[in-house]
Every structure is written in C-alpha cells, then in structure tokens.
Amino acid sequence: MTAPRTLFDKLWDAHVVVPESEAAPAVLYVDLHLIHEVTSPQAFSELRARGLSPARPERTKATMDHSTPTLPAGEDGKLPYASQASALQVETLARNCAEFGIELFDIGSAQRGIVHVIAPELGFTQPGMTIVCGDSHTSTHGAFGALAFGIGTSEVGHVLATQCLLQRKPRTMAITVEGELAPGVGAKDVILHIIGRIGVNGGTGHVIEYRGSTIRAMDMEQRMTLCNMSIEAGARAGMVAPDETTYAWLARAPRAPGAGIAGSVEFAHARARWSRFVGDEGARFDREVRVDARDIRPTLTWGTHPGTAIAVDAPIPAPADGDEAARKSLDYMGLEPGRALDGTPVDVVFVGSCTNGRLSDMRAVAQVLRGRTVAASVRMLVVPGSEQVKREAEAEGIDAVVRAAGAEWREPGCSMCIAMNGDLVAPGQLAVSTSNRNFEGRQGPGARTLLASPLTAAWAAVNGRVCDPRNQIAAASRKAEAARQTAEVAR
Amino acid sequence: MSGLQFVRSRSVVLRQTNIDTDQIIPARFLSTTERKGLGRYAFNDWRYLQGDGSAPDEPAPNPAFAFNRPENADRAILLAGRNFGCGSSREHAPWALTDLGLQAIVSSEIADIFRNNALKNGLLPVVLDEADVQALMQRPDDELTVDVRARELRTPDGRAYAFPLDTFAQTCLLEGVDELGYLLARQPQIQIYETHAHEARQHAR
Ligand code: SF4
Numbered sequence: 001m002t003a004p005r006t007l008f009d010k011l012w013d014a015h016v017v018v019p020e021s022e023a024a025p026a027v028l029y030v031d032l033h034l035i036h037e038v039t040s041p042q043a044f045s046e047l048r049a050r051g052l053s054p055a056r057p058e059r060t061k062a063t064m065d066h067s068t069p070t071l072p073a074g075e076d077g078k079l080p081y082a083s084q085a086s087a088l089q090v091e092t093l094a095r096n097c098a099e100f101g102i103e104l105f106d107i108g109s110a111q112r113g114i115v116h117v118i119a120p121e122l123g124f125t126q127p128g129m130t131i132v133c134g135d136s137h138t139s140t141h142g143a144f145g146a147l148a149f150g151i152g153t154s155e156v157g158h159v160l161a162t163q164c165l166l167q168r169k170p171r172t173m174a175i176t177v178e179g180e181l182a183p184g185v186g187a188k189d190v191i192l193h194i195i196g197r198i199g200v201n202g203g204t205g206h207v208i209e210y211r212g213s214t215i216r217a218m219d220m221e222q223r224m225t226l227c228n229m230s231i232e233a234g235a236r237a238g239m240v241a242p243d244e245t246t247y248a249w250l251a252r253a254p255r256a257p258g259a260g261i262a263g264s265v266e267f268a269h270a271r272a273r274w275s276r277f278v279g280d281e282g283a284r285f286d287r288e289v290r291v292d293a294r295d296i297r298p299t300l301t302w303g304t305h306p307g308t309a310i311a312v313d314a315p316i317p318a319p320a321d322g323d324e325a326a327r328k329s330l331d332y333m334g335l336e337p338g339r340a341l342d343g344t345p346v347d348v349v350f351v352g353s354c355t356n357g358r359l360s361d362m363r364a365v366a367q368v369l370r371g372r373t374v375a376a377s378v379r380m381l382v383v384p385g386s387e388q389v390k391r392e393a394e395a396e397g398i399d400a401v402v403r404a405a406g407a408e409w410r411e412p413g414c415s416m417c418i419a420m421n422g423d424l425v426a427p428g429q430l431a432v433s434t435s436n437r438n439f440e441g442r443q444g445p446g447a448r449t450l451l452a453s454p455l456t457a458a459w460a461a462v463n464g465r466v467c468d469p470r471n472q473i474a475a476a477s478r479k480a481e482a483a484r485q486t487a488e489v490a491r
Numbered sequence: 492m493s494g495l496q497f498v499r500s501r502s503v504v505l506r507q508t509n510i511d512t513d514q515i516i517p518a519r520f521l522s523t524t525e526r527k528g529l530g531r532y533a534f535n536d537w538r539y540l541q542g543d544g545s546a547p548d549e550p551a552p553n554p555a556f557a558f559n560r561p562e563n564a565d566r567a568i569l570l571a572g573r574n575f576g577c578g579s580s581r582e583h584a585p586w587a588l589t590d591l592g593l594q595a596i597v598s599s600e601i602a603d604i605f606r607n608n609a610l611k612n613g614l615l616p617v618v619l620d621e622a623d624v625q626a627l628m629q630r631p632d633d634e635l636t637v638d639v640r641a642r643e644l645r646t647p648d649g650r651a652y653a654f655p656l657d658t659f660a661q662t663c664l665l666e667g668v669d670e671l672g673y674l675l676a677r678q679p680q681i682q683i684y685e686t687h688a689h690e691a692r693q694h695a696r
Contacts, residue, residue, distance in 0.1 A: 017684040018677055024659045027677050029684055039581065041524035050671075055681075067522055085522035092524050136580040136604060150580035152608035153526075154670070162674045164681055168657065170603075200509055201574040201600055234577060236603055305509045305577070325508045325572065418518045439513040439578060441536045 004280035007241050008172050008207045011147040011277065015130045017164055025166040031129040032146075033060040033159045034115050035102070037067055037093040038420070039134030043157035044096040054100050054160045061124055062097050063105040064090050065114045066420050070383055070410035079107065082422035100160075113386020113412045116140040116354035120224065121388050123253025127242035127274035132159060137354050137436065139230040142239035143223035144246055145277045147207070149237040170236050171286040173206040177214035179293035184469040186364075187222035188356060188434065188453035190214065190291075191229040192299040196309030198289060203235030206287065209279065210240050214293040220249040221360045228355045229436050232306035241278040247271055298469050300341050301438045301451040303329035308438075312456065312468045313340050332440055333448050334430070341450065341466045348431035349380040349407075349461040350443070351454050353417035356434035357385025361454040362393040368458035368472075369405035375464030380407035381423065383415040407461065419444045432460040494667040495613055498594040498637040500567035503557050504628050508572035512605065515576070515584040529583055530590030534558060558591070567594040568635055570628050573621060574598070576605025585612045595637045597644065599624050610660045611670065617644055617654045639664050 005013070012028075020026035035043075040062075047053065054060060067086035069079045081087040090107070097104040105112040111122060116137055119125045127145035132138060134156040141148035151165065158165055175194060195202070208230050215223065223240045230238025250256045251267060258267025297311035308329065310316065318337035319326035330337060335344070351357075351365050365382060374380045382402045384390035390412055393399060399409045415423040417435035419442065425431045427446025434457050438449035452460070455469045463472075520532040538558060539550035552559040569588070575598040576584065585608045588596070593614060599621035601609075606616045615637055619627075627635070627646070636645045639661060643651045662668060
C-alpha cells in the first residue's frame with residue numbers, strides 16, 4: 001500500500017510531466033491559465049520575439065479587470081480610462097488574444113469581471129486542476145480543490161509556449177478550524193485572524209490546506225475569500241478539498257462539464273473524478289496549525305501589512321523596543337497604540353475585489369444599508385466583482401439599496417483594491433476596505449487602509465467610524481424586538 | 492541573459508521589514524506594456540517628496556532616502572529587512588530593481604514569488620541569517636562579493652557566508668541558460684503527458 005497522501009500530494013503527482021531532481025525542478029502541467037491586461041503584454045512580446053505561439057490556446061482564458069474604469073462610458077461612448085497607457089494595455093490584450101486565438105471576456109461581455117471571480121463563476125475552475133495566472137491572488141481558485149498559484153510574467157510566457165512550468169515541490173501546511181462562528185463573524189474575519197496569528201510570512205514556502213468543521217460549513221464564496229488571502233500569509237497556495245458544496249456550485253456553472261446540467265452523464269463523470277481529490281486519512285503535513293472558531297472576533301488590520309490583524313475591540317499593540325517597522329506603520333496610519341480600532345473615524349469605505357466582490361458580499365452590505373444612510377463624512381464605493389454579480393445583485397434590487405443609502409454603485413473591476421483605474425483613496429484618508437492588501441499607498445499615494453469584512457465595512461460606512469458588527473446586530477435585533485412588542489400592545 | 496558569476500559592490504541598506512512589491516513599484520506604474528525603463532519608478536513613494544506619482548514629471552527626491560544618497564549611486568547590492576518582496580506577483584518589481592542597477596538582494600527572508608521572478612531576471616536573492624544581515628548592515632561601505640558558483644557572500648575581512656541557491660537556478664545564472672529554452676526542449680515529454688492524459692486532467696469546455 002502506498003503512504004497516505006494529502007490533497008496537495010495528489011494534485012502535484014497528477015501533474016508532473018518530468019519529476020524533479022537535484023539538478024532541475026519538476027516540469028508541471030498547467031490545466032488552466034488565466035491572463036489579464038497588466039501582467040501579460042511582455043509575455044506575448046517575448047513569444048513574438050522568439051517566433052513562438054501558444055501551445056494550447058484553449059487552455060488560456062483572458063479578461064480585463066485591473067485598469068478598466070468602473071464608471072460607464074461617457075456621452076461620446078468612450079470609457080473614462082485613467083490614462084492612455086491603461087487604454088493601450090487593454091487594447092493590447094484584445095489584440096494579443098485575437099492574434100493567438102485566446103478566448104477573451106472583453107469589455108462589453110456579459111461574463112467579464114475580476115479574473116478570480118469569473119473563472120469560478122463560469123466553471124473553468126474545477127477540482128483536481130492546476131491553475132495559474134500572473135496574479136498572486138490566483139490562490140482563490142484553491143477553494144475548489146485545485147492547485148492554484150500566482151506566477152510572474154516570464155512564467156506566463158512559459159505557460160503560453162509550453163503549457164508547463166518549472167516548479168520545486170513546496171511544503172505542506174494544514175490549518176484546521178473547528179467550531180461555529182459567532183454571528184457577525186465571517187470568512188474574512190477567519191482569514192485575517194489566521195494571518196494575524198501565523199504572520200505575513202507564516203506560510204512562506206508552503207501550500208495551505210484549510211480543514212475542519214468551520215471550513216466544511218462555509219459556502220463556496222466564503223471558501224474563496226479564505227483561499228484568496230493565503231498569499232497574504234506568504235503561502236504559494238491555499239486549498240479546500242471538494243465536497244457536496246463544491247459540486248453544487250459546479251452543477252450550475254455554464255462552462256463546467258455537463259454545461260451546468262446537474263443530471264447529465266458528463267457531469268456525473270466529472271464529479272466522480274473530482275471526488276478523488278481529497279486528502280487520505282492519516283496523511284502527514286510539514287506543519288499543522290489549529291484554530292478555534294470561537295476565538296475569532298470581527299477582525300481588521302491596523303498597520304501596513306495584512307499580518308497586523310487584530311479583533312475590532314482589541315488594543316492596537318504598542319511597538320516593541322526597536323521595532324521601527326511597527327512605529328513607522330502606526331505613523332503612516334495615524335493610529336495610536338493601546339486603543340481599539342472600534343470608534344476610529346473613517347473617510348472612505350470600499351466594498352469589492354476578488355476577496356469580497358461576490359453576490360453574498362453585496363447581500364451582506366445591502367442588509368446593513370437597507371433603510372439606513374451612509375454617514376455624511378464617508379464616501380462609499382460598492383463594486384461588484386463581475387458583470388454576473390452586478391446583474392444578479394441588481395435583480396435583487398441591491399443597486400437601489402446602495403444608491404438610496406448614498407453610496408456609489410459601480411461597474412465591475414478591481415477598482416480601489418489596487419487603485420490603477422482612477423478609483424483611489426486621497427492622501428491621508430482612512431479607508432475601511434474589503435480588499436486584501438493594506439500596504440502603504442496600495443489604495444492611492446498616502447492612502448490608509450483598514451482591511452475588514454463586508455459587514456464591518458458596511459457598518460463603518462453607516463456610522464462614520466469603525467464599530468463592532470456584533471454590537472450593531474444585537475442593537476438591531478433589540479430594536480426589532482421592541483417594535484414587535486409595541487405592535488403587540490397596540491393590538 | 493549572459494552568465495553571471497560574481498556580484499562585487501558596496502551596498503545600500505533598507506532596514507525596513509516586509510518591503511512589499513507595492514513599495515518596490517507602486518501599481519499605478521504598471522500600466523505599461525514594456526519591461527524596460529521601470530527603474531525610475533523603483534521605490535517611488537519613498538524616493539520622492541510629496542510626489543503623488545500620478546504625474547511623475549519632476550518630483551523632488553527625498554534626500555533622506557537611501558537610494559538618493561550620492562555615495563549609493565552605483566551600488567548593486569541591497570541589504571534589506573526581513574521578508575523582502577512580499578505581496579503581488581508583478582515581475583515589474585525585479586524589472587524595476589535591475590533597471591535601478593541592482594544585481595543582488597540580501598535579506599533574512601525573501602518572498603517566494605519575488606524570489607522566482609528575481610532569478611529569471613538575473614537578480615540574485617541571497618538569504619542569510621538575520622544576525623548576519625544585521626552585521627552586514629553595519630558596514631555598507633565594505634565591498635562585498637557574491638559568488639554564485641561557491642554560493643557564498645564574502646566580506647573584505649575574509650568572512651564567508653553561505654547562502655542557499657537551487658542547483659538549477661545556479662546553472663541558469665552561471666551559463667545564462669533561460670528556462671523557456673529548457674522547457675521547450677522538454678516538448679516530447681509534454682506531448683506524451685498530453686496524449687496519455689492522466690485521468691485527473693480535465694478540460695474546460
Ligand atoms: S481585485 Fe485586487 S487583488 Fe484581486 S485581482 Fe484585482 S487587483 Fe488583484
């Protein structure tokens with residue numbers, strides 16, 4: 001009998017074309033390659049310079065998301081690009097895709113959106129696959145039991161030309177989360193809590209598998225939020241083994257086997273294949289971390305990297321002696337140690353990104369905004385992660401709720417997550433953001449970012465300052481109870 | 492890429508830990524379809540005073556920033572705080588650093604994707620113990636030698652610090668081999684893999 005293998009081991013073994021040796025890394029086959037406008041142009045130039053063309057163009061899918069405006073076309077019919085360079089980048093991708101026969105979800109396509117939102121939506125992302133993209137948040141796709149990781153532009157060229165990559169086998173890490181999450185606590189809080197605990201480099205050199213009852217209870221969108229931020233702990237990839245939740249999602253996905261027809265033979269075959277991609281009982285990991293779900297409170301970051309995550313009601317830690325980085329972080333953020341983030345005044349609230357730009361995130365925000373208004377001092381932007389998310393949210397009237405509350409409802413894209421398209425936080429302003437990075441200047445030069453869940457972000461928008469969603473939920477239900485009693489008395 | 496065996500230089504020191512790729516090159520400079528000329532944006536937000544960078548015409552250099560000090564102008568080795576290069580997968584980061592003239596980054600930890608990207612661009616990631624990095628940071632004016640073949644960094648007083656370097660990466664650096672060429676030469680094996688499609692392989696339709 002062979003030794004029990006982890007999910008990662010199975011994924012790795014299934015894709016080795018040439019095994020690794022001391023002299024050379026493994027040649028690893030790539031099932032699905034995703035590209036976007038920012039990290040692909042130089043790879044296509046390289047291909048052209050060498051007279052090469054894509055080996056398997058049907059295995060590459062393209063979309064535009066980083067540089068695209070989130071405001072609709074003006075009266076002249078032109079999209080308001082932040083710069084000519086951005087417009088050129090988008091055009092270049094369209095030209096490259098046309099020339100090399102790569103399917104593109106272009107501006108105007110009903111399926112366009114953030115690359116890590118649309119591939120799972122369409123069903124391109126499937127269990128058992130290797131998936132790469134010139135983008136570190138490719139880890140998102142691990143939520144389906146795929147080995148998915150970010151690569152550089154040179155490697156984009158390698159995959160285009162050969163459908164393969166040179167890789168050394170990473171180490172494995174299990175993060176097991178057990179127990180029920182408190183109301184007001186979601187997947188974003190779980191992953192921020194984990195990064196706060198293991199550190200911004202805690203996963204370096206590792207592929208993480210998330211396990212345990214808390215993870216099993218999560219829907220696919222929550223699992224994507226979780227896996228998305230694996231890279232913020234330095235891990236190459238994060239993954240969750242597929243289960244009924246995964247298959248139910250794929251059964252509705254139009255480009256998955258069986259074209260989203262759950263009862264089809266093709267789907268049944270695919271499902272049988274997918275179900276083999278789970279770790280064996282007793283498989284060993286290089287490192288194991290256990291987390292108790294009951295310890296997780298609504299969590300935000302106070303500093304300038306995602307490892308600075310703390311509970312909303314916990315004091316900002318005082319920098320240790322000689323910890324220049326922490327001192328510089330506090331300075332940049334304009335925050336004081338010893339105080340909780342709870343109560344911090346907020347200028348901007350951003351809901352969106354490949355971390356939290358999906359339908360469930362839009363719903364969470366709408367639930368808070370319904371019948372309330374965004375504080376006068378706050379600018380709030382709600383940006384759906386894809387055209388599909390936008391359509392579905394609008395069908396539920398979420399856009400109307402968002403607008404009525406005084407927030408902006410935008411076109412899909414990366415937007416303020418990376419501030420490349422003109423959507424940015426002004427210097428010195430403090431933003432509560434559902435995205436994944438709080439690096440200095442990430443949301444614009446001088447911008448200050450607190451990472452948080454959509455729920456925490458929405459409450460911050462309404463109150464004009466950070467507050468604990470658990471208290472807000474409790475207050476709201478007390479109010480509802482009082483109203484019910486009054487109504488009863490009146491009757 | 493031609494062969495690279497030695498880097499010999501004095502060094503520039505950035506003590507900051509967790510220097511992320513958004514600091515190395517802010518995202519607003521990624522709207523390019525070229526890989527050349529990015530050195531002018533390297534560390535942009537630390538390098539220039541109040542320049543918001545959206546129109547980086549003539550931003551005033553911040554004299555306090557290490558790379559702006561005249562004595563550092565031609566230095567090819569960067570000594571950086573722990574966990575250098577965390578964050579995004581943008582290869583624009585090593586492109587910007589090599590364009591700035593850097594050939595080696597020395598730190599006690601270097602993020603995975605950045606390290607991979609750096610090696611593909613002839614930028615050497617040198618990982619040493621934190622105490623050794625700290626010691627080197629005390630003497631930035633010493634001319635250091637990074638020896639790719641020996642996998643060691645040497646100081647003028649005769650000390651040698653070994654650093655890990657993947658054998659394949661080492662060969663690529665020394666012989667100027669490029670990875671794409673290596674992969675293209677494996678096409679027969681790739682074809683065999685594809686025809687005897689492992690049952691785990693799936694097609695997106
Ligand atoms: S939403 Fe942000 S993190 Fe996600 S792909 Fe876009 S820029 Fe990257």
